[in-house]
Amino acid sequence: MPSRKAAFSGRDQLMAKLVLSPTILAATFFIYGFILWTIWLSLTRSTILPSNHFVGLANYYDLFGSSRWWRSLSNLGIFGGLYVLISVGIGLGLAILLDQRVKAERLYQVVFLYPMALSAVVTGVAWRWLLDPGFGIQAIVRSMGFPHFAFAWIDNPDMAIYTVVIAAVWQTTGFMMAIFLAGLRGVSPEIVKAAQIDGASTGRIYLRVILPSLAPTFFVALVLSVGLAIKSFGLIIALTGGGPGYSTNVPSIFMYVFSFQRGEMGVGAASALMMLVIMMIFVLPFLLLDSRRQA
């Protein structure tokens, strides 16, 4: 009977396992363990300090009984929906324009994409200044001879969430453009040539040939922008601080405020879990679809 132990490459194989094991342990504990832990916290009467006093779904009743949470959810819906649509749309548009053998293409790219290198906090500070009614866009337009022009969304609880859309679109549209441009550059030139020989117009080639072949790129852009919308935090904090009042609260801010400022850890944990659920609802179908497409 030959020995079945892989003695010969055993040392190297063992090394490989050893090298990977810290990350395996870290991922298991700090990602999956912490998710379970947060779930447990959300079922306890934890306030400023964690507690093991089990209270069932009480925190979830509190959460969904809170108008502030509902406002956060609806804000995420408005902000997320508009932000994804606009940034993906403009990003795609800019990518198509840049794909027309434009001179100084690199320069345009650098300009479109630089906000992505900035911190969300810096972006928030800059737009807070631009959107300030006394100095910013409203003041400029008024000084240009339109004294009754009004653009004070940032101070208006009903409109402030749209200023968040503007700033977020400004920061990440270039990213969407870069993704679509990479996708466009991946389209086989032969397919395009074939369509040209078939007599298709440029518009038709884009609509019928190029864009359909970009389906995977759309998936990526949507998943990423939905993810960015749900994770948005620093930008809103710096731009509006979640206000006026709590009119621009979103789940990420709600979670932060309840967990770390108001000492309602149980409710904070419940809101964190809801964020994970929201992310999974929007992202998992895309990932599954994507893996099926690849299989």
Added chain:
Amino acid sequence: MGRLILKNIHKTFGKDEVLHGINIETEENQFLILVGPSGCGKTTLLNIIAGLERESAGDILINDRRVNDQSPKNRDIAMVFQSYALYPSMSVRDNILFGLVNRHVPKEEREQILQDVAHMLQLDHLLDRRPRQLSGGQQQRVAIGRAIARRPALFLFDEPLSNLDAKLRVEMRTEIKRLHQQLQTTMVYVTHDQIEAMTMGDLIAVMNDGIIQQLGTPDAIYNDPANRFVAGFMGSPSMNFIPVTVCQGEGTVWLEVREEGQAVSRLPLPPVLQSGLKTAVDRKVILGIRPEQITDPGSAREGSALHTMELKVDMTEPTGADTLVFTRLHKTPLVARAHPSTKLVLGSNTPLSFHMERAVFFDPDDGQRLA
């Protein structure tokens, strides 16, 4: 140098057994070819010999030393890969020396080996280049040089020529054969190309479905195939296979091509083959005959058991040296080899001579050789 013995090698991946008991024994200084279609297990077997994969069962002996538990480094082997696998960040010199440094070969000796190898493969002027600055053929030579530098007991080649263009491939074929004679070491060479197998090997193992279908000399593999798979895989164009029925009467044995039970053609059998088919009388068998054994009557060899038939020419394919004739014997498509000067008219009949003494027979069910 370099005797290789494989005893009953098995390999399973999860639930799939990909090698079902491989037995090979080489002489010293042999050129062993592992040939077969992709997925037949030949590369897995080579990796097992190298120690890059672990066998599930069986023994590997190199120079009569059992190496199952040895790392690739300690098996006294060198390997040449299909993709050359030259270390991209190292110069040609360092590529060749890498294995020697790892084995702590003294510096003076290393330099001497480097000079010898570079000289043998005409790499002298390339030593300071990086792999990406070399042509495909040069990269191939460096890969071989890297293997030679080690002076191993066993050379392993994993489809080394399949990335080269046709002309270079023929050149390198000759060069590797020359090296084999020069180095006096056993080489194990994996390929899916049956021409490489026939031209380079002393010993060929034809593999399919994880089994050695036949182990033998090129001549035995080609002219005396053990089964229908070997017969069909080796040789281009492929051997013709004709379903026939064996008939006996009046002290002789002959073959009939039948359609719906009625004989539509009769083929005589030379006496040497008759005895082998006596047990198969009244049964269907598969007649195998290579294209070059069906020729125009003018090219037919004298005195052989010839049987000439008029067959319709469906298509021709001139190769220069001769012309391939695509025809049919009733419903069975056939390929014949005719002299290029033969007058052939598409759609018309032409006489073709079957060298029946070179025919082989297979069981229609399991494909095993009958006679």
Added chain:
Amino acid sequence: MRISSAFSPGRWLIYGVLTLAALFFLLPFYVMLVTAFKTMPEVYSTGILALPDSLNFSAWIHAWSAATIGAASEGIHGYFLNSFILVIPAVIISTAIGAFNGYVLTHWRFRGSNIFFYMLLLGTIIPFQIVLLPMAWVQGRIGIAGTLVPGLMMVHVIYGLAFTTLFFRNYYVGIPHDLIKAARVDGAGFFSIFFRIMLPVSTPIIMVTAIWQFTMIWNNFLFGVVFTQGGQQPVTVAINDLVDTVTSVHMWNVDMAAAIFAALPTLLVYLIAGKYFVRGLTAGAVKG
């Protein structure tokens, strides 16, 4: 009408739209920059778009060394330094571990290593709010709560690993496995293959990963605001505190100068090595 095909009305439209978009993207930074060079009276008296009368550095100096953040009035320079103290080790550690992980996951796979990879992938999409509370508790228990190093650095290393591993894995997949086989036959072991064969061809992916991690960690706000306190905060948190501090008058010029300081390191990296930054954004994204 003499319109050459190269400058047809369609072409003009393309350049027009692209240039308008470029102006939109440049506007906020322009406004920040001109505001930071103004004095406060100038901020009040001139329009937001107007150039400053002269290049006045007082706002910059004030932001750097005198502005009130939290309890102290020492400007952002300490926090700026904090960010470097945080970012440098965090980038080095997470990139190094990611490189080894990617190497194992592509060329030393073992039973379960692929499952682990997909497990890790989830780490790139979860909202980090889900880990904040347990992490805060753990940091408290091991006595590193509120610290920049090792507290905040540890958080960034752990949650950066999923990204760095993904980057290196996707890169090393493209390196032929024959190369590893050849090196093993040549007598090289696990580490010597990594250092002699893999690392020398890894410069592009090291750049991509290091720049990605640098940008992500430097710009991060959530972890910083949750896990640090008492002068240990990174610069992003300090900027927010500065802007948020309610004083009698809002010093917009100082806010803008401070924000530009905070933006400068990542912006410079972007301008110098933008190619790698874009590759990280798209490659990491597209392959995920």
